[in-house]
Amino acid sequence: MYVAVKGGERAIDAAHDWLDRARRGPPDQPALDSAQIRDQLSIGTARVMAEGSLYDPDLAALAIKQARGDMIEAIFLIRAYRTTLPRFGASLPVDTAAMQVKRRISATFKDAPGGQILGPTFDYTHRLLDFRLMADGELPADPPALPEAAPDQVPHILSFLNRDGLIEDAPADDAAPPDLTREPLELPADRPLRLQALARGDEGFLLGLAYSTQRGYARNHAFVGELRIGTVAVEMDIPELGFSIDLGEVELTECETVNQFKGSKTEPAQFTRGYGLTFGQTERKAIAMALVDRALRWRELGEDDQGAPAQDQEFVLSHCDNIQATGFLEHIKLPHYVDFQAELELVRRLRAGTADAAKEAAE
Amino acid sequence: MTAFDPQMTGPILSVSGITKRYGARIGCADVSFDLWPGEVMGIVGESGSGKSTLLGCLSGQLEPDAGQVVWRGANGPVDTVTMAEADRRLLGRTEWAFVHQNPRDGLRMGVSAGGNVGERLMATGARDYGRIRDTAEDWLQRVEIDARRIDDRPSQFSGGMQQRLQIARNLVSGPKLAFMDEPTGGLDVSVQARLLDLLRGLVRDMGLSAVLVTHDLAVVRLLADRLMVMKDGRVVESGLTDQVLDDPQHGYTQLLVSSVLQV
């Protein structure tokens, strides 16, 4: 007699056991130390923090190790952990003008107060595999040339344009931004909510969208007005104390783009802005975010809806989260045989109907 | 040429003081008129004259800044500017019809001709597939589309057929009032003539009232009982169609008429 397949539980346990061994690799090799991941794969940990929406380099490194280097899986681990953390309150807005910059560049001005600092960038490296790293992985003999101490305040370059009214004003707004992780996403979303979703969004998805705007799908002629990477202090008001205290510092990447704008019925011709802000050194993401942010602003600026994907906030916001996307994509691996059975019956019946009709036609 | 309904006393649609601004620019200003049962009102003017804005305000697609559009339908008089959106949508699929210039805006291009025609019936509760199909076939024939094409999609139709399908899709619910936005625009002259003929017959047979926007004076001459001429968002002249076209009073109307004559 037929017996239905059993043993799902044992299969799962065995699979998890196998996974643990595969993660570890050959036992005669030294195990990866998560501190090594944190410090030597730091751009990876930055991405996990940025899209995981949790600033903790140690946990991000652990997640990468546990996920065997699968970045989206690592982001998922961080997100799931983040959900369980209690909320004590919100920090004060960080002051990116007071950033201790390690990298700061502008494509729109040759020089600016505070200067340009290339910092630890892949830009201008020749992408040639460096086999020395495979051989021994040693540092160059000379110690790195550290920049001179950067000034305390590095003004935002776009503020110089603003003095002449050549760029749209971006006045400070004290309204508390909505919280995507505590309220369901309601559409249409305002800009703070959009920026929040983009900041958590998948780097690859935003890169593709931003690229599409450059290729003409809602082109908005972006220049990097300023890109800066560095650390800022995080402060929090403690009502019981009556003053704010310093909680520590986080590394951020901030990108402000300058975009051409010919003016519309309601707005004069002036430059407009796109904005990106992300955890860690994640500049590709920050630039892409700024371009997509700018594309999504077509309505408030009175621009035409060109029907481009990057202009469609419902499309962008509903699909930029890689944890939602990967979950739904991969769920088609789950058993669907009940639905499939229903489809089988239907197809058989429809085919039978077609055969009958053909037979009738022949007679 | 108009079949006024003797049972109806008073206008079916009363428009008063309709005004719509776009910032500082005027879309249309202070437009008032009455439309009688079975009457076709033509609105003519150049592009930018405000005639499409006015049509949008009348049909509930745009929200006017001021004015009233009082509809006297089966449920008594109601101001459609202030009525609930749910009621306006219901009106839009029962007693009202809207024929777009581009059939793609008024049809579901991915749905068969029969589904397009049947949608209004189903939206108002029809649940008998066979009867819906019969009605759709009947309407396809009335707009001179071969009933055997009932399961074809509009994308397989010519432009003129698509426009006739749009008309069938709208008129299937037996509306009392049709808004038409350049219904013959974008069609070849010979196709236009056939469509105008068809429209004239349908309007007469159904006792349909209509507000017809066009820049084409030949269209209003054929279809409209009365005429309003718009310029810069305002009505500069109105009256019986033949009277306005044959003896225009306003300088702008004279220009319009003469430019047609030159063609």
Next chain:
Amino acid sequence: MTDQAYNFAYLDEDTKRMIRRAILKGLAVPGYQVPFASREMPMPYGWGTGGVQVTAATLRPDDVLKVLDQGADDTTNAVSIRKFFQRTASVATTESTGGATVIQTRHRIPETPLTEDQILVYQVPIPEPMRFLEPRETETRRIHALADYGLMQVRLYEDIARHGEIATSYAYPVEVAGRYVMDPSPIPKFDNPKMSDCPAIQLFGAGREQRIYAVPPYTQVVSLDFDDHPFVASKAEHECAICGSGDSYLDEVITDDAGGRMFVCSDTDYCARRAEGGAA
């Protein structure tokens, strides 16, 4: 053994309260999709996170939980979800439909009739029944608000015009309490009639799409159709090869390389009970 690192049933109490509010709103407005701030769960979106959150907000320590997927308690994801609640809520679990107080399901409604003491929690991938006709959430919400469901009927019309019948075999749309059109989750349409006038509470959770909806006990649930093409709750026209049932939903099992196949009950608990009863 409860994992002490987490609150009972994993979610913190504030989150559970938020979810319970959404559930109550859903019960008050049958078939209406209530937006809720879905949390990131330690299992992937699309794998039952909505159902898990609803179950977590519903469970009490003395509940008895059954989890099934495709009608079976032993499918991998059912096992995984059951383990999750064993670990985080240490509730008793069962494979018996009659013995459970909370049943989380994916793609099936048990064959054994449910009772007033039970809650059935469905996992929902796409809660919007019109999503594939109208991709925009802003527009579908308007359609629901105005009960402007003509488009839905057009879809069924098109099926009949093209195929001679309504070619929707699962996730077959229903109208709830004469008002909202609802997606019943991807259950086979064979299960649709079980939803109507059901004594149990039926809750639906869609985690990724951030929606919860509900059918209260003894609520009318009607599968959309035409008068002259009525809804038919069809299944494979066979009997179960194990228990001989002629009126339960069947899985088709391929038994050899030569195209041999057999049909067995999809509901493994129902089938086992009948087989035992027959033997006794």
